[in-house]
Amino acid sequence: xxxxxxxxxQLGRMLALAGYPLAKDFVFYDMSGSPSAxxxxxxxxxxxxQLDNFLSKVDRVTYEFEHLPVDVAEKLAQHKPVHPxxxxxxxxxxxxxxxxxxxxxxxxxxxxxxxxxxxSLKAAAEALGCPVVAKSITEGYxxxxxxxxxxxxxxxxxxxxxxxxxxxxxxxVNFSREVSLIAVRSEDGDVAxxxxxxxxxxxxxxxxxxxxxxxxxxxxxxxxxxxxxxxxNELEYVGVLTLELFETENGLVANEMxxxxxxxxxxxxxxxxxxxxxxxxxxxxxxxxxxxxARGLSCMINIIGEHGDIERILELPYAHVHLYxxxxxxxxxxxxxxxxxxxxxxxxxxxxxCAQFLPGSPDFTCSLTAKA
Amino acid sequence: xxxxxxxxxQLGRMLALAGYPLAKDFVFYDMSGSPSAxxxxxxxxxxxxQLDNFLSKVDRVTYEFEHLPVDVAEKLAQHKPVHPxxxxxxxxxxxxxxxxxxxxxxxxxxxxxxxxxxxSLKAAAEALGCPVVAKSITEGYxxxxxxxxxxxxxxxxxxxxxxxxxxxxxxxVNFSREVSLIAVRSEDGDVAxxxxxxxxxxxxxxxxxxxxxxxxxxxxxxxxxxxxxxxxNELEYVGVLTLELFETENGLVANEMxxxxxxxxxxxxxxxxxxxxxxxxxxxxxxxxxxxxARGLSCMINIIGEHGDIERILELPYAHVHLYxxxxxxxxxxxxxxxxxxxxxxxxxxxxxCAQFLPGSPDFTCSLTAKA
Numbered sequence: 001x002x003x004x005x006x007x008x009x010q011l012g013r014m015l016a017l018a019g020y021p022l023a024k025d026f027v028f029y030d031m032s033g034s035p036s037a038x039x040x041x042x043x044x045x046x047x048x049x050q051l052d053n054f055l056s057k058v059d060r061v062t063y064e065f066e067h068l069p070v071d072v073a074e075k076l077a078q079h080k081p082v083h084p085x086x087x088x089x090x091x092x093x094x095x096x097x098x099x100x101x102x103x104x105x106x107x108x109x110x111x112x113x114x115x116x117x118x119x120s121l122k123a124a125a126e127a128l129g130c131p132v133v134a135k136s137i138t139e140g141y142x143x144x145x146x147x148x149x150x151x152x153x154x155x156x157x158x159x160x161x162x163x164x165x166x167x168x169x170x171x172x173v174n175f176s177r178e179v180s181l182i183a184v185r186s187e188d189g190d191v192a193x194x195x196x197x198x199x200x201x202x203x204x205x206x207x208x209x210x211x212x213x214x215x216x217x218x219x220x221x222x223x224x225x226x227x228x229x230x231x232x233n234e235l236e237y238v239g240v241l242t243l244e245l246f247e248t249e250n251g252l253v254a255n256e257m258x259x260x261x262x263x264x265x266x267x268x269x270x271x272x273x274x275x276x277x278x279x280x281x282x283x284x285x286x287x288x289x290x291x292x293x294a295r296g297l298s299c300m301i302n303i304i305g306e307h308g309d310i311e312r313i314l315e316l317p318y319a320h321v322h323l324y325x326x327x328x329x330x331x332x333x334x335x336x337x338x339x340x341x342x343x344x345x346x347x348x349x350x351x352x353x354c355a356q357f358l359p360g361s362p363d364f365t366c367s368l369t370a371k372a
Numbered sequence: 373x374x375x376x377x378x379x380x381x382q383l384g385r386m387l388a389l390a391g392y393p394l395a396k397d398f399v400f401y402d403m404s405g406s407p408s409a410x411x412x413x414x415x416x417x418x419x420x421x422q423l424d425n426f427l428s429k430v431d432r433v434t435y436e437f438e439h440l441p442v443d444v445a446e447k448l449a450q451h452k453p454v455h456p457x458x459x460x461x462x463x464x465x466x467x468x469x470x471x472x473x474x475x476x477x478x479x480x481x482x483x484x485x486x487x488x489x490x491x492s493l494k495a496a497a498e499a500l501g502c503p504v505v506a507k508s509i510t511e512g513y514x515x516x517x518x519x520x521x522x523x524x525x526x527x528x529x530x531x532x533x534x535x536x537x538x539x540x541x542x543x544x545v546n547f548s549r550e551v552s553l554i555a556v557r558s559e560d561g562d563v564a565x566x567x568x569x570x571x572x573x574x575x576x577x578x579x580x581x582x583x584x585x586x587x588x589x590x591x592x593x594x595x596x597x598x599x600x601x602x603x604x605n606e607l608e609y610v611g612v613l614t615l616e617l618f619e620t621e622n623g624l625v626a627n628e629m630x631x632x633x634x635x636x637x638x639x640x641x642x643x644x645x646x647x648x649x650x651x652x653x654x655x656x657x658x659x660x661x662x663x664x665x666a667r668g669l670s671c672m673i674n675i676i677g678e679h680g681d682i683e684r685i686l687e688l689p690y691a692h693v694h695l696y697x698x699x700x701x702x703x704x705x706x707x708x709x710x711x712x713x714x715x716x717x718x719x720x721x722x723x724x725x726c727a728q729f730l731p732g733s734p735d736f737t738c739s740l741t742a743k744a
Binding site: 022023025039287293295311 | 388392411654659667
């Protein structure tokens, strides 16, 4: 079976590495002009002229990023199965549609309103109570197209800085930590959930993911599973879906979803019985889902901007190195390292020991180090 | 770094799958006319006309099989590092040289003699005491070019059936089981040893490998490590080396070595902290070796001849499927399945449960089932 992947970055690369052992072949369709997957055939097509050619080569289609034109996905879906479905893309590309769907399915979100002028943004900020964060309804990620308002008086400047005709305004959530749940649904409707991961961001970029999230009550995992299952079934979703959440005193609050394998699930390569990549390929190909149980405790460290001293990291007996074969550039994801351990204490020590060889890495902080 | 692999079968494929995450690229050089690696550039060259082209594309060279011309390896080694060294190939291609080296290094072997005529074969059989096995000095594997003599009188027929000008004659070893040790040596001379695996063959083809080998005394593992370390250092070897041995009442007896990653080490993909494939790539590339510790208990089941009911196997929560994307053919290695468990009892049950979906598989027997 030949799987067509829209996008040709590191996620596509890791999908292929997981798919070859299941006898899948891969064709990547790259719209960026700078594919980096580095294995499998790649069609570079910035003008959309090669879609028919791409379609003719593949049996099924999936994608590695959600910022692709929905009409392209819909056109492809008329000819070959496209998983996840184009509707999932549509929902993810519009924060208002996403939050509305969350609400319909009983998934808690921050209080939110929309605004389509500086005046209505000010009114929304007043109604919700500052601080609030305003985000363009569409486009923008990793902190772009966003502004924080500490008081309603900042509405005019925020509106100008965002520069979009419509924004969503969210009340700040007082959270103890950021977590994510990765789930997968098969063509037959079977669903499986990985243990929730705890995520640490720095300058808007994910730096560390620990899984299973330390000290997470079982009922919190179950709440998150109920939320994501509602999404999976409502969308008749096939493949891996990620739900980012805040943990608060009053339970989980959903931030956003990503219709794909996710950086906060890279720990599953060595840290789970079946990786998120293999499970996505299994689902997209119509196979049974693989076992999502954790194998011990894991922490993923992202390699951002520069590679650091990889030779030293390769000497660490508990570190698994995953490089994307990309050139160094500030803020760029170049690879990740999965650290394994049998206790959280050991895990924290090992992560700190490894991170010292990654000069761009912020100090390791998580709920464990905060307690220590 | 671009690694050139001589050979383009499933071993090369798995080397590449392990090497991409270390930012390696791959070029395969195929002399068979039927490459199956299926990823990376492949140069098909049955007449040796593309060697310069191959060399110009790669930084380092390794190989996935030992039956390639030594002069080709030597020629390549004049221009680029070739790991393991051509001398390792030379030794492995000549059973007399191999057994002689074993003897020089204090590695026990079956009693053996050589013969270069039907008459000297008869004399050797008489001197050693039948049964003996006669094998052509060069070429032949998986039981080809061999004959068993139950009495010296069978010498003439055996000589004719082998049809080689020189044979090695070995006294039968009364062994309790077949085992193998996989070790790896880095450019710096560091050495690491995987736990010994217990191997079950059927019709001359490996069917099952269990690791760590159940009930193996620590001193037996240490003996094997001493033997293979002597080989690694004598050959100034870089990469993975496999030593096949018989376990007997009087300790280990060496059968043969293979200068490459080995079918009896496929369990390491999920069953060890670092797979044999990654460790070979690390060694060949000049990196530090990875951790060779086992992660629980493993059994590898080969998929031979036909694929069986892979869909059912994908449903088993403890099975890891590795397919080589090759067409079915009697006796052909099509893939393997790694089964994981926390106890040998559970492992045996799981292996039997999985093997029922592989119609070509012989009943699972090993030292554990013999005791049960």
